Amino acid sequence: MEKEKIIVGMSGGVDSSVAAFLLKQQGYDVIGLTLVNFHEDSCESGEENNNSHIVEDAEKVADYLGIPHYVVDMSSCFEKEVIDYFIREYLSGRTPNPCVACNRNIKWKAMLQEGEKLGARLIATGHYAKVKLLENGRYTVQCSAAASKDQTYVLYGLTQEQLSRTIMPLGSYTKDEIRNIAKETGIPVAQKPDSMEICFVEDQDYAGFIQKHIDITVPEGNFINQSGNVLGQHKGIIHYTVGQRKGLGLALGHPVFVTEIRPETNEVVIGENQDVFAQALICSHLNEMAVSRFEDGMEVTAKIRYNHKGAPAVLRVVGEDQLLVHFKEPQRAITPGQSVVFYQDGYVTGGGIIDRCIREETYL
Numbered sequence: 001m002e003k004e005k006i007i008v009g010m011s012g013g014v015d016s017s018v019a020a021f022l023l024k025q026q027g028y029d030v031i032g033l034t035l036v037n038f039h040e041d042s043c044e045s046g047e048e049n050n051n052s053h054i055v056e057d058a059e060k061v062a063d064y065l066g067i068p069h070y071v072v073d074m075s076s077c078f079e080k081e082v083i084d085y086f087i088r089e090y091l092s093g094r095t096p097n098p099c100v101a102c103n104r105n106i107k108w109k110a111m112l113q114e115g116e117k118l119g120a121r122l123i124a125t126g127h128y129a130k131v132k133l134l135e136n137g138r139y140t141v142q143c144s145a146a147a148s149k150d151q152t153y154v155l156y157g158l159t160q161e162q163l164s165r166t167i168m169p170l171g172s173y174t175k176d177e178i179r180n181i182a183k184e185t186g187i188p189v190a191q192k193p194d195s196m197e198i199c200f201v202e203d204q205d206y207a208g209f210i211q212k213h214i215d216i217t218v219p220e221g222n223f224i225n226q227s228g229n230v231l232g233q234h235k236g237i238i239h240y241t242v243g244q245r246k247g248l249g250l251a252l253g254h255p256v257f258v259t260e261i262r263p264e265t266n267e268v269v270i271g272e273n274q275d276v277f278a279q280a281l282i283c284s285h286l287n288e289m290a291v292s293r294f295e296d297g298m299e300v301t302a303k304i305r306y307n308h309k310g311a312p313a314v315l316r317v318v319g320e321d322q323l324l325v326h327f328k329e330p331q332r333a334i335t336p337g338q339s340v341v342f343y344q345d346g347y348v349t350g351g352g353i354i355d356r357c358i359r360e361e362t363y364l
Contacts (some may be wrong), residue, residue, distance in 0.1 A: 004122065005029045005120035006028045007033050014182050018187065019126040020067065020124075021181070023169055024067065032069040034058040034070070037200070038200050082102050091210070091263070093262065100157050128149040129142065129170075131168055132347055146175055156289060156351035222266070223250060226269065232250050242335040244257065259276055277332050278331060278358060282355045286322075286352040290349045295315070298349075305333075313328065322355075336356055336357070337354065340352055
């Protein structure tokens with residue numbers, strides 16, 4: 001019987017390498033695929049980026065596993081769909097989530113397209129999550145056995161078609177178990193450290209990266225308090241995000257925090273810790289995953305950022321592509337531009353992009 005072909009996205013890291021190994025063990029005809037999303041000169045000019053060896057490392061692993069390996073240059077599409085979006089959001093006073101955009105618009109599209117060319121219907125990744133088919137006939141992503149590594153948050157934007165053709169073999173493992181498999185089987189990258197937070201910004205200097213990629217200098221502006229009084233000068237809104245305390249350069253005698261960014265007036269609002277909390281948020285650009293549509297009054301656990309533990313909330317439908325998310329307890333640093341992802345029973349119901357937070361309790 002002919003083995004079923006499967007495309008495995010290989011980044012040259014431990015997780016995707018072990019994913020390829022496990023699938024080969026399970027009897028699949030594994031094909032490795034590495035996507036080149038950017039080139040060094042398009043990111044940090046004159047500096048070597050940590051991603052410079054992804055192709056080389058992926059090829060080493062593919063050779064070791066005895067599987068074919070292909071490389072596809074996605075840099076042009078990546079710049080338009082991810083980097084330009086990243087810059088545009090920060091210039092608008094928002095904090096983007098490029099991994100979400102990359103997964104849906106770059107990784108999955110590219111892997112499925114290459115799969116069609118190579119005769120592979122299925123694709124796989126090294127994400128810590130599980131693809132689950134529910135009784136209602138819809139696909140979703142289920143939380144990983146490794147809670148600390150769970151990556152369902154950045155996968156909520158995937159479509160039903162994408163999920164129906166995806167396998168995630170690491171969902172039942174912890175990170176330590178994956179590293180042990182890599183060591184025991186002699187996979188060449190077994191000791192390779194985990195990848196950085198944002199792959200195309202090597203030193204995580206987001207503001208510096210943005211300034212190098214635009215033709216204008218982001219202007220300085222005023223720090224103001226909740227009453228509108230000027231407290232000092234900020235370096236440009238791209239340097240700040242809601243909830244930020246460090247790097248403000250304000251000597252007010254006690255810790256203060258960014259509570260709001262106002263691009264229309266080029267102001268950054270400063271407040272006390274309690275001012276960073278909000279009871280609700282408005283989100284749009286919705287993606288239904290476990291459900292075909294969101295129901296008014298639906299109770300969920302909502303995560304407002306990748307490392308947020310999640311909190312009980314109720315959904316209110318307030319527009320065709322808009323939800324109001326009311327938390328049972330106020331949440332800290334609800335940030336426009338970030339994703340809010342909804343969970344029920346350990347799997348993703350769907351999610352959207354945060355437009356604004358609502359601090360008042362009398363909004364219904």
